[in-house]
Amino acid sequence: MARWGMVIDLDRCTACGACVAACHQENNLAAVGPEEATRHSRAFHWLRLLPEASGAHADVRMRYFPQPCFHCDNPPCVRVCPVGATYLGEEGIVGQIYPRCIGCRYCMAACPFNAKVFNWYDPEWPGDLERKANPDVSLRPKGVVEKCTFCHHRINRAREEARAKGRKLRDGDITPACAESCPARAIEFGDLEDPRSRVSALAHSSRAFRLHDDLGTKPKVYYLTERSEHGEDSRQRGA
Amino acid sequence: MQGKSEPGWIWALQVVSVALIWAFVLGIGIWVINLLLLSHRLKDVPSASVGISIVAIPVFLTGAGVLTYVFVGLRRGRKPDSKDTSK
Amino acid sequence: MLLRRREFMKMLGVTAATAGLGACGRNWLVSDRMVQLALRGPGLEREVQTVCGLCEGGCGLTVKLVDDIPVGIKGNPRHPLNRGGICPVGQAGLEVLYAPERLRGPMRRDDGGTLRPAPWEEVLEQIAARLSEVHSGGEPQRFAMLIDAPGRLFYELAERFTQVLGSGSIANPFEAETLPYMLTQGTETVPGFDLAHADLVLSFGLDLFEDGHAPIHAIAATVGTRTTEERVLLLHASSRRSPTASKAAQHVNIRPGTHGALALGMAHVLVREGRYDRRFVAEHTLGFDEWTDDAGQQRLGFRRLLLENYYPDRVAQICGCEPSHVIGFARRFADASAPVAMAGGEAVWGANATWNVIAIHALNALVGAFDRAGGVLLPPPIPFTPLEPVPRTGREELPSVFTSDAAVFASDPIEALAGDGSTTPPVDVLFIVNTNPVYASPAGARLRAALERIPTVVAFAPFADETASVADFILPTNVFLESWHESTTPPSVSVQVLGLAPPVVEPLFDTRHAGDVLLDLAARIGEPAASTLPWRDYPDYLKHRVQGLEKAGQGTVISGSFEESWVRFLEERGWWFLANSGFDKFWEDLVRQAGWWNPAGPRGDVSQLFGTESGRYEFYSRALEKRLVELGTRRGRGQAPLQGAITELGLAASADEVCLPHYEPPAETGAGELSLQLFRPMTARGPLGCVSPMVLEMFGYYTFSGWETWVELSEETAHELDFHDGDHVALESERGSIECVVRIHPGAQPGVAHVPLGLGHRALNEICTGIGSNPTDVVVPARDPLAGTPSLTSTRVQAHLVRRREHGGPPPMHGGH
Amino acid sequence: MKAAYIIVIVILIAVAGGVSVALIAQSAEQPIPFNHKLHIEEAGMECTDCHLYAVDGVRATIPNLDICGECHAEPLTESAHEARVAEYVREGVPIPWRKVYWVPEHVYFSHRRHTAVAEIACETCHGIVGERSDPLTRPLVRLDMDACMKCHKETGASNDCVACHM
């Protein structure tokens, strides 16, 4: 089977926010409004752009890294879910099954990367905006936890197209919404187990590192360090 | 304290309550075992759940056992001359 | 038989709800609105190419439709500008299209002063009557038009419309800064910077990856289409530690407005160490060495000016950086094989903008980066069918309403209209097309007062924004997805590109494209206009203009089957890539792919790039000298003409150096202790971005602040003023005050307050009204003496606390590690 | 003590009533009694003649007016119901069929994936509609998760939750 993973090249990423917007539109996320976002800090995105500062006072350098769900192979959230609403699929996707989730938010408390978000209210779209919902992704009701799904509806669609054409899935058939919209082509997605795929090549490159991989959760999103201006790898490990 | 003999239906209600307790306890036992089988079927590593079931089920059984023991004990320990309608 | 999806859902919603309840209410909690959007349609998908109309970047988009209902927008991977990339505002296109507050039909102000809906016919008749009245009257130029059109075709149609009515008063209030390039290179437009082949980009004030005319093109060209090894080396000099600055190989934090000084400092190092392109300077520039003018006098050369005045220590002292930075930047700039220097953002928003850009562009000349892959190119204009000249009516010489002698070369149309806020502008009928100057310009308040005194103001806008709410007529225009629209080569882009796209969906409401309205008005006005604007509707006009493009046979429709280098390779060997298979086939291909482009590389002959009298790049700008002498003789109080002009304009330069690239200190207005600098984040692109709730929610996505305007302060400044991260503060100048949230930004410059543009609307749509604040309300504009454009970065503000951070909130940006 | 018995009985009746109401509500009433048997046997039509996208679309769709209009623009037989169809077609008002088969919430089911790729006959999931002359008021085959998973297990299709849940 495949083992879907992602590589985000921090050297190419220019923090333009296209991935955050693409994920928002593709998965029918709703804006929560000024009151909820600022006073209650309940603005939710499945993919967030995290600012991280490094360096001393005057020449401090900000580094921005897009953070989707890492779809860990040993996910702390799946271990604690009381009803198996979040589970590790056959192909490495940590799914979130909305009809089964009881909203206890234990997985949100357990995830060390805060990758999960919660519908505190029923999502609201002003006026006709609801018409534009992407039919491949269902609208979640209030009281349910949700997370980045590596756009698994695109995986299903791509597999269906491939089967309809009678061929196997090829590397590059599937691009999640964030990878597709990135002007700097910083996000690669593919099958980590397939040695010929671009993703596994990048994942084994010398610049690859994973955030907090000392926690043993075995995340499947690799980051590539920034190259210092003189060309050699600057070994800035994750925070 | 010579209690008047209880009417028949109270005795029936008592037996029903004990039966209900046993139903509850067995229900929990079946539920735990069912979840164990489910996790086995889904190839979801059982880990601590086996430990829990090994501890929880006997606890419930002893609880119900003690209750029945008291219920039967009190029943049998009654004074022989009481004009109780049942038995 | 397109049953509107809305009706399906309502009907379906009822049945599903009963069915849902019927299933003994397992989900009794689920409100019926959350019932799955089960389409009755088969779910057939198709994709349509189009061009983004939300900003001037001209990115190519692919819209995914399911059963003819658009459900997603993504970048068109084959489009040469953005190569599949797309910015957050572009992806919010559907939220702009479906915004509930969109105007449903024309509005007219009744005598009671309130705007009431009115039918199209009636409104157009009234406007046509007013226009012909002005046209037949004595002063046709009293009909003026303010227009901001991403495409040159639409601008030319509007220009033709005003000319046929005898008026020359047409202007784009927010036009790109072309004066410095006209003075040095003699070009009418901003030259193109070939980012796709440059190996080093030196940007002054321009956050390449967030701001500028086409940021997504910049990212795609410098990073997207490159392998990691050959990624461009970015050197950045600005007063703000923006994400682009953190991305740059090296960033120098300089005082606001001193970009020109840094450029001259670098030029000094290049000249002193002889690292400049001697051949190019000798053959293609003027004024580098001492030269004698036709009056026989010995004139100061650029070389000696640099060597004497701009040594690194003085420049470092001016800019507030280290001399080693100046030297380091200069050496790396010289060592690169294809360097290019660009100016933008805060460098072009100051009062000394023109001088800054002249100094920065001089660097390109010193390394001979003209007409060279990766350098400065001049893409020829796209060969549309030329329009025959408008029949003469004998009154063309009347000056346009917008000209005023406020500035040497051009003048700011909004300033000309607004005046001092009390005079009535000399305009009878004013068209304001697709622009919102009352919100965007610092002179917005005065302009608003002036508009109220103009008898007829017609606003073309999809929303009732600040400007439209003052107008007498509002003609609702389509959002770009609903109509034919086009966009031509954005400024500073080196590739010739035309985006032309048919509507993706029929208009949701009774709205029309502004081009159709102009043609309709021309038909109604009758004889002079009807014949010179003969086209039935806007697509017909586009088709007529594009025929020239097909005859010229250059470039190719965006087909993506060939890579750009392939097209170049074929053309050089005489293969005309475009098999001339007739105009209809060409038109059908163009419309389906929504774009045409021509990878116009270097022309092979450098002199073609220079439109100056001398045919060379003029360090010593003859055009500037002529105009200053003219101004000096007219106004000079007995002094030498040049010196007279200098004292008139209040410049710091001496007579010798005024026409050479030199440093003019930035003007400062107001007495506050913080220097207010503005910037435009990626989420503030284009006027309609903040209509979308998503864009508002992720407005400050990299500082965790949404739905609010923030001010970036350094730790020392915040400590001095006793502000904490998350406090609400008010920034005050004599014009007013705005409220922002403090974000302590590591690496921010002490004493400088950076505030993003884009929010603070008072009327656009319900979601964004009253959200955040508009920094242009507090800007006290100083005037750029040459170009006349108002400066946005010259105000000093006073800051005081409004209320403390209520609770938790974002961490200090050092991430707490 | 009799009061206690009465109360219990009343509660039981109320619960039973509620459940039955629920079951009835599920069986929806069709506006026009459509006779599948007549169309398939006498008219010799296929499922996909009316349900056009059963093979190449995500949803098979209930036929719209144009499809009915092809034959029924003018009444072919004397039956009153068929006359009403022609009336619908003339007025252009879509016939308000009651949907009987539901794809539950948060589930992605593509007809094409099952009919075209996996070559599954319509009857397996929809029951032998061909033999039904009376209009459909309730799904003939009870389609719930267990049915789908059982079939997926037998045919070796993946039972991974994200295969169907979206």
Next chain:
Amino acid sequence: MKSDSSASPVAHGSAADEFQDTDLLRSIEEAGIRFRVTATLVFLVILGGWVLFRRQILHGLGVTGLNQPVAWGFYIVNFVFFIGISHAGTLISAILRLSQAEWRRPITRMAEVITVIVLAIGGFHPVLDLGRPERMMNIFTVGRLQSPLLWDVTSISAYFMASTVYLFIPMIPDIALLRDRGVRPRWLYAFLAWGWQGTPRQHQVLEKAISIMMILVIPIAVSVHTVISYIFAMTLQPGWHSTIFGPYFVVGAIFSGIAALLVVMIVLRRIFRLDRYLKDVHFDPLAKLLLLMSLLWFYFTFSEYLTAFFGQEPSELRVFFHKFSGPYAPHYWGMVACNFLIPVLILSFRRSRRIPGILIASIAVVIGMWLERLNIVVPSLANPRLPYPTGFYIPSLVEWGMFAGGIGTFILGFVVFGRFFPLISIWEIQEGREKAIKETLERTQSYLPSVSASSS
């Protein structure tokens, strides 16, 4: 009306024929107006709680103060707090019975009642916390026993069942007494008394059952609170993922349990004038136990925070300073004061270890232990590992309403129990009296020279 019966409880003569413990039945026989007034008042508080909960069901959890990083708040804090108090009952009464401490006799029933009521309230709190309460049955249909939440469900229901049995069995003789005295509603007592007639054989069965339950309840009680701490300890969050959480929560539970028991004893003694049964000899040992637990609790807290601080791990330090000097400093130092300073100061001197002193100390401990749960749950969630904004949590009206509803239910439970059953176990008091007399007789005889050669 002060009890007029002059006979002191340790009167001589066999207790069988003459019944003096009328005080204990006061709560049943004189229920009258005061019971109805308090019951309705408390019921109104609970009703208010339910109205707020209805608002939460209709609108969603947005009405609470919870937000993106701080996903858990009042409901989980109150869940741990109420289950913590449940340790008062079974654990203390079980241990005291096991150790034959005579001063336990009037305390055991009150303790067991606290346990049962508080377990019911605590056990219900996670349901209040669910985003989709109507899907609660998913836990039973498609549950995963591997999740600590499910361990909790099983262990709490086991503990609830064990403690109800442990409450019911010792009550049988008292219920029979009430049945024989013809207290209304008669059928209830007849049903519950299971035909108790006080025959020696029945006594023997009862004693045997109580001894079995005593032994069974202690391990379950300890397991319940370790499993509740596992909810937090099993995650990787800084400040939660530590090995000391098991014993730390058990100590905390016993600590808050004793405090709650003391409060309830003092309050009931005051209301039902039971000062002849709850004397200093009962309060003093419990107060000393509370003092011991306070020291033990401080020891565990000190060692947990020292290991966090000394380890200097960045994410741990962020949580540590969030509590020590950050926004949660008042809660943290309030907790230390309430749990350690006040109890130790008051209870270590005999002079202040009087009933008013004990009341102040135990109320402080109850509040302190609630703050401790708040200090554990919220700061760890508010400081994510990745550079997210620091979270904050301000409970909303709904959450305070539900908390008040929880306390209201506790009070209502006690009032209703007090209305139907005696709060102090009458037969144990009488048994104690006889045993005491017999023992003292034997002991005094063993001192005196032996009267007759026959008495060996």
